[in-house]
Amino acid sequence: MLYLGEVQPAGQAAPHLIIPRTMDTTDLFSRFPFEKELRDEIDQAEILQLKSGTVILREHQFIKNIPLVLEGSIKLRKTDENGREIVFYHIAPGESCILSITSCLNGKESQAEAVVENTTRLIGIDAAKVRDWMDRYPGWRKFVVSLYYDRMTELMTLVDLITFKSVDQRLFKYLSDRAVDNVVEITHQKLAGEIGTAREVISRLLKQMEKDNLIALERGRIIIL
Numbered sequence: 001m002l003y004l005g006e007v008q009p010a011g012q013a014a015p016h017l018i019i020p021r022t023m024d025t026t027d028l029f030s031r032f033p034f035e036k037e038l039r040d041e042i043d044q045a046e047i048l049q050l051k052s053g054t055v056i057l058r059e060h061q062f063i064k065n066i067p068l069v070l071e072g073s074i075k076l077r078k079t080d081e082n083g084r085e086i087v088f089y090h091i092a093p094g095e096s097c098i099l100s101i102t103s104c105l106n107g108k109e110s111q112a113e114a115v116v117e118n119t120t121r122l123i124g125i126d127a128a129k130v131r132d133w134m135d136r137y138p139g140w141r142k143f144v145v146s147l148y149y150d151r152m153t154e155l156m157t158l159v160d161l162i163t164f165k166s167v168d169q170r171l172f173k174y175l176s177d178r179a180v181d182n183v184v185e186i187t188h189q190k191l192a193g194e195i196g197t198a199r200e201v202i203s204r205l206l207k208q209m210e211k212d213n214l215i216a217l218e219r220g221r222i223i224i225l
Contacts, residue, residue, distance in 0.1 A: 034139040041133075042068070045123045050116045057097075057114035063104040065124040068096050072120025076112045077193060085193035088112060089154045098147040104130055162196055168205050170195050175215070175224060182224040191222075 034042070047070065050056065056067070059078070067074065074091040076099055091097050091114075103110050104127040133140040161170045174194060178184050188206065192199040206222065209215045216223040 034143070035137050038133065038137045038139060041129070042123060042125070045125060047121055047123055050120050050122070052116055052118045052120075054116040055113060056116060057100065057110055057112075059111065059113050060109045062107075062109055063100050063127050065126060066096055066100050066104060066130050067091065067114075068123040068125060069093050070121045070123065072122070073117040074114055074120060074122075075117050076114055078112050084198055086196040087194050088158070089151050090117070095150075096143075096147060098144070098151045101130060101144055101147070105134065158196070167195065167197050167201060168209075171202065171205055172209075172214075175222060179224050184222045184224070185220055186222065187220055 050072075056074070057063070069091050071093055074097070076088045076091070076097065077085045078088065079085040088099075097114060099110065099112055100114070102108075134144070161173070165173075171191075174191070175184050178186075186194075188203050189199050192202045195202065206215065206217060210217050213225055215225060
């Protein structure tokens with residue numbers, strides 16, 4: 001299986017499929033002008049398809065592979081002993097995981113867990129190649145620096161929200177930003193992880209917002225009125 005960490009979980013069945021190269025990496029290459037030699041190396045790698053909920057990296061493990069996401073989404077999170085989570089950022093198509101890259105380059109353990117959010121297609125790049133590419137390809141270095149900037153911006157925004165905004169303000173901002181046609185499809189548990197609080201707090205706030213006629217609640221859906 002594709003497992004970004006050092007050890008594959010014992011007894012776990014492979015949750016991915018190796019699929020034919022019916023899709024290309026044009027979008028990735030158009031965003032960052034990789035050198036032809038680097039494109040050729042990436043094109044030689046297998047494209048993998050992973051199911052929603054697959055954990056591809058656990059906390060405190062060394063990095064073996066770096067994902068280049070083509071379709072779908074992966075989230076980087078941290079959980080506590082009670083199962084509560086906080087989401088640091090999401091890896092979208094055309095992106096990779098800067099935490100995995102920096103941990104790989106510095107020989108450090110991962111400080112977060114990576115989970116596939118929905119069916120995702122990606123290329124798994126061997127960690128040794130990533131280190132080699134940093135020396136050989138300016139295009140790859142530019143890609144990594146750009147990822148670092150984007151993730152730092154997201155993390156600073158997260159710190160700002162947690163430090164200076166109340167939970168209800170963070171909740172309403174999240175719903176407003178993510179709504180498509182005034183609808184957000186998400187569970188209370190997942191929303192709690194995105195906001196950085198307990199599920200019970202989210203459920204209570206949503207009920208109050210519904211009483212105030214700000215939203216309507218349906219199973220797995222929140223409608224902004």
